Amino acid sequence: MTKFINRALNKYGDAFLFGAVGRTPTITTNPDAETGIHTAVPHRYLNAYLTAIKSFLSYHADIAVYVHDDGSLREEDKVLIRKHLSGVRIIDRATADRTFAEKVSDEFLSKVRKSYTSYLKLFDPTLASTNKRIIIVDTDVLFLNRPETIIEWAQNGGSPWFHRSEPWRQAQPNQAPTSSTQPTATQPKHIQQMVLERLPDINQTLGTKYAFEQGFNSGFVGYDHGTVNYSELKELLAHLYTMLGDRIFRWGSEQTMHGLLLGGKGAMPLPTDEYMVYTDLNSDRAAHAKFVHFIGEYRYHRMLYPRLAAQVIRRLGH
Numbered sequence: 001m002t003k004f005i006n007r008a009l010n011k012y013g014d015a016f017l018f019g020a021v022g023r024t025p026t027i028t029t030n031p032d033a034e035t036g037i038h039t040a041v042p043h044r045y046l047n048a049y050l051t052a053i054k055s056f057l058s059y060h061a062d063i064a065v066y067v068h069d070d071g072s073l074r075e076e077d078k079v080l081i082r083k084h085l086s087g088v089r090i091i092d093r094a095t096a097d098r099t100f101a102e103k104v105s106d107e108f109l110s111k112v113r114k115s116y117t118s119y120l121k122l123f124d125p126t127l128a129s130t131n132k133r134i135i136i137v138d139t140d141v142l143f144l145n146r147p148e149t150i151i152e153w154a155q156n157g158g159s160p161w162f163h164r165s166e167p168w169r170q171a172q173p174n175q176a177p178t179s180s181t182q183p184t185a186t187q188p189k190h191i192q193q194m195v196l197e198r199l200p201d202i203n204q205t206l207g208t209k210y211a212f213e214q215g216f217n218s219g220f221v222g223y224d225h226g227t228v229n230y231s232e233l234k235e236l237l238a239h240l241y242t243m244l245g246d247r248i249f250r251w252g253s254e255q256t257m258h259g260l261l262l263g264g265k266g267a268m269p270l271p272t273d274e275y276m277v278y279t280d281l282n283s284d285r286a287a288h289a290k291f292v293h294f295i296g297e298y299r300y301h302r303m304l305y306p307r308l309a310a311q312v313i314r315r316l317g318h
Helices: 002-012 014-023 043-057 075-084 093-103 107-115 119-128 148-156 191-206 230-249 253-264 301-316
Strands: 035-041 064-069 089-091 133-137 141-143 161-164 216-224 275-277 291-293
Touching (some): 014 075, 035 119, 043 064, 043 075, 043 141, 043 301, 064 119, 148 216, 191 230, 216 253
Parallel strands (some): 064 089
């Protein structure tokens, strides 16, 4: 029953749970800021996105805001986004596809990019951004308290960073998943595990120093413009394609690639008690975090996500 409710809310619940954000005032952003914040936005999470991004902008609006249309945004959606986010740049999916084909001009990378929507997070911010630094954030997040570390980085720069799941806090970099996450006869290995098992060979073959922090989540990351290099990315993806085949086109691949690239650049994890990936194990502490990412099967656990979103929307309305 819980899984059914989660699926129903994910598919149909956006307007009901987050639609009140439509009554909050416009926030003016700064397209010329040194940092831009990017999100791939689908129609079905439009109100959740507006709640998420405005929860951040209420603390720091001196930032450029980019909306990457996943192909499902309607014209009325774009009108609503512009109403709420003055200065926002909306990247139409068809335009982005043409621009990528013209500027990158690589059939293999185009195939990878189009294979799974999440790959927009990996490829498109670098292509679209005119700012020195890039932040990527998903739609299913809330900023509950002032994220001082992120604001300072947005203003002054520094090392790349990412957020991660708490259970891996004590794990060693590049350590394979524990036995509790091992695949079964009916559950094939996740691409992340397959890449981690081969990481020493990948680095030796490519002459690289890729690393991967267990629990890495690409739903909230920050790095300098230029960190994602298409030539380097092609070399990595092409090599993995020879090893893993079509698995690089499936769910989880974008996050794995993002994790490898940032790990190889020495990206630092944010503290998990302040920048949290929500699960049933930390739900009692989530309301005190600065940032919470409500992922997957735990998104509506205890219905905390919509309850905290309602608090954020009330704050935005004042």
